[in-house]
Amino acid sequence: MAAVLSPPASTKMPALIPLGASVPALTAHAISVSLPTWEDNIGYEEGDQRVVGKMETGYPRFFIHRSIQKLAKLCLAKFGKPDELCILLPSPKVAGEGRDFLSSQNPPIQSRIVEFVICPSSISIIDTSNKQALGGVDCIELQILLFDKSNWSFGKAFWQHSGDGICSRLAERGLAFLGELPAGSENNNNNKQQSPIQTPTLERPPSKAPSTRNRHYSRRADSIPSTPITPSTPSTSKLINDDAPVEPVKEEALTSDLTTYLEERYGRNLPLFNAPLAKQALKRRIAGGLLPSDEGYGTVDDVARGAGSGSGKKAVTEEEVYLYPCGMSAIWHAFDIARTARRRKGEKEGKSVCYGFPYTDTLKILQKWGPGCHFLGAGGTEDIPALERLLEDSKNNDIPILSLFCEFPSNPLLRSPDLVKIRQLADKYGFVIVVDETIGNFINVEVVEFADIVVSSLTKIFSGDANVMGGSLILNPNSPIFEDLKAAQTEIYEDNYYPEDAVYMERNSRDYRGRIKRVNDNAYDVTDYLFKRSLSDTSSPSEGKVIKRVYYPRFQTPETYAQAQRLPPTGKGGFGGLFSITFTSESASKAFYNTIGCAKGPSLGTSFTLASPYTILAHYLELDWAASHGVERGLVRISVGQEDEQILKNWFETAVKAAEDAGRNENGQ
Template sequence: MTSSQALGLSVPPFTPHAISVSLPTWQDNVDYEEGKPRVKDAMVCGYPRFFIHPSIQKVADICQQKFGTPDELCLLFPSNRVASECRKFIEARSSLVGPAISARLTHFVFPEAELHVVLFPTNAYPIAKQFWQHAGLGISSRLAEFCLSGLAESSTPPKSPEATARFPLKPSNRHYSVKPPAKEELAADKLDSDHSTYLEERYGRNLPREHGMNAKRALRRRIAGVLANDPPECSRAGEQDVATTVSSRGADVTEEDVYLLPSGMAAIWYAHQAALAVRPAAKSVCFGFPYTDTLKILEKWGPGCYHLGRGLDEDIDELETILESTRIVALFTEFPSNPLLRSANLPRLRVLADKHGFLIVIDETIGNFVNVRVQPYADVVVSSLTKVFSGYSNVMGGSLVLNPQGRYYGVLKRWLDDNYEDVYFDQDAIFMERNSRNFRSRSHAINRNAETICDFLLSRSIAGDASSSSTSSRSSASAPVIKEVYYPKYITRHNYETCRITQEGAEESDGKEEGGYGGLFSLTFTTQEASEAFFDAIPCYKGPSLGTNFTLASPYTILAHYAELEWAAQWGVEKGLVRISVGMEDTKVLLEWFEKALLAAEATLQK
């Protein structure tokens, strides 16, 4: 039994809105980063902030033909405010390297939907795509399909032969490449069409607005931790009379403190915008080695940031030195971090924040509020709902949660109430609500699997003294190939335990299980050959993203930092690092998979 998938197909299979794509070998990932045609031409999907979905591409072609000139390209956004931010970004970033490049805004009213179009010269595409990627506020593939279906029901604009050619088939960023649908994608379209038919028959093509509103209310309640239970229908979970309870986040959070965004990066972007707005202008601090786009947001908007890339207790000493001579506006940290699974000393950071008057923004995506309670230490908690909260790898989403006990709660709440826009497409919210109903039980199951696997791998590592293990089934001629198992149970555990929900806390929050250590871990190996052999041999899905119900592996540093491998290495993120997001497969099967991969890695030493 394996879960492997052919190069370029969607992960999981037959998922038209999949957020991951199969890159099954180490060389596939390298060739993807280098833009090799054999990989690019095989891809039918990709992570949405990096890969333009074919449906979005179709709508962009229509807008390009209708509003653009032959030397212009365009990107599509759900509101005029977001489109304006993109235009400002293009002008500001281009002015750093030459004359400012102007962009044009227009909008296209589809039947029952409106898109906002940013048109810019072709040579500005590398800058424009940065906004799409970093801010995570582009339109979703479901919104694009909704627009296309509306056109099909009315009148489709005539196609010009040069319409498609105006938008480059091979744009300068390899992540944004698109291609004609393959057989697998056509099959997936058929499946999605059937599902869309079901939705249309039940609700009509234009889903009732109250259904989307109820789904979003249910999501906000679930994220706030105030739902007394999860009713089977979102129409119930989102209604006013559904039973609620005290927030399991431990900070009197209500659904009114939760803001939904189209992606996790959009939540981080909004949090940074809010921090810049409510506090005097100053740099931020990025504490720990973060997911790549978080650092880009802090660097490219506002005065910039200090990067304390290890995120260890001794880095707080450096932070104190910085604070002696300057002021900061906010500190951003992940709990735990991706991919090194380090947990910051939140109590100590909170003391500094209160003393020096800066905000703390915590990204809880990896830990998630089933396992950890970080709200008391944060002013703002952000999360990518795309990950384990959804689990199904078929919809994007993000959340921003305010701490009502925070020092700056009032000004943050006023700013968000004045500036936040609900641009989360209703149908995406409906899918997210359905996916997340069993979020807690899935999280606990993933916790158990991950802990079992990591204990096994640690026993076969240098740190676990694998060479003296009498229970190991590996060849006695093989030395340990695993150098380090990065997992919150072993890495900065004392800091993680400060926030982990214990049995007493679990009884307060959900009455079921205490928090675990999450489903994500990373491995480093004694040789590059061992890293590659391990990755190629493990028979799980392989592609970008994490937090899926199925096990998903990636050579993280290759995918996220291929153009800056030396820079990543100085923070401990090695080229050969393999990141694993554990799923809900049978534990015995998972152990067999990892045993097989380990044997392949150990065999490289004998060669």
């Protein structure tokens, strides 16, 4: 598949982002936070005021955005009791699920739900007369789940695991309707009572490409700073290219091909009242199709998902794609679909299987909802016999396994499960296969032909800009249980993806194919260098080396990765942009992390390189357990971005030297 490449990114080194500041810098809805040193990450996990006191933001499911906190405080003042706290949820259904989660604890936790309808008031700081500027939103309906403050950890667990809490942009809209500024704006002397939704439209610099039919779609890579600086939200008062009145797109104009696209008329961001069109564009993109707005449109072939050439299988269409507020929400609801489908058939639910060491919340969901799960931590071919025994025992006990969840490849060890064998077992035993393709991404791999449900975090490389959350779920139309899953999804699905987030996600994702190629190239070169400096490379002397192992699909389970790898690959190898490394000592890990010049914080798949001491940040309270599954305390995870190769070379050479110096000092050399 041919790919459209932009010129390389600027070679200018980025300034260090201060502790606690948003990543990207100066971004009101950033999904990461700067934790520049190893000690900062430990301080964050231990609640050290030196660190947490400086936290402007954080990963949204773990650190509740300050605007959401502010809105929750106002809700508590209006509806709460002195001993209560609350979480804010987007619909009665989600609130009911939160209440059920609390009541399922031992002992049961009492809670209550209050519906709060917020409409623009006479004291609003926005222009309530301009409904087009508000994206057609007249009122916001919040569900407030209140419970005793002693049970905050359980309320927060539902927020974190389900991913279904309200988003920060919705909170800002609610604050605006109440006549309040977003959190943090009060201290900005330059903010003169402006609406939080009336900020500059363009988060990325406009394209320098010559004027063409698709002039608004293109984005040059050299317009991407290494750590982008972006304002908070799209302008809803001036989202169009001229002063002509704007009419919403009518339903009949939303054709499946989206041949009439609004980008040239409205600028880079669609107007909020056309969020349904943005959502349809997202579904088409996730299903594998190109749009007139996409970089490479007309020169790059569509990626037909689920329908290989001559296979006779149905291709995935936007009708099988569903959007969610974030990737974890998609995972939570995939589990709910499997449970609902089994319930609809009047059968016993059965436990699920978590196959391979997963991102932490996936395992927590399978453990905390339903009858529990079996955990097979290696997740490689070596675990297939254990999986077969589980399936046979469950069948004999008349409580068959419900579902199997796996990642392709896994985070953070980049191991790939044997999807061919798992598919054979699913066909025999009737369980639901759910594959998280976030790390692989469907430009590099095709997992839908093996799975019944495919989930992904759009927050990552699909967006790239680290300023908006999103998740997707695909029902495989060729699955032997498709009709059962479709019926269950029809019964339970509701669209809680906030329109303004959808508008941002649609804009961000137009050039994701080109970004993936550049990221593939960069990650291949970086990991090649690191492998040669590791103890795993026996072709060179081991003396002075402190890198133990490089975890990357090229080096980890390459045979099973090849089962779903798209060929020819996009860029070098087609192995994605994520890898992890371990060191011979924690002092070497610290030195490497503290020295590397890239942005540092949670998340991955960003257009800029992002490092994290993953195990410290994700498993600090269960380090021994993580280590027992091969996830060492000193592991550093790197998400490679689009920087110029010389920048990356300088960063990694300098960091490796610091790690090797630390190793020599530790050995008294």
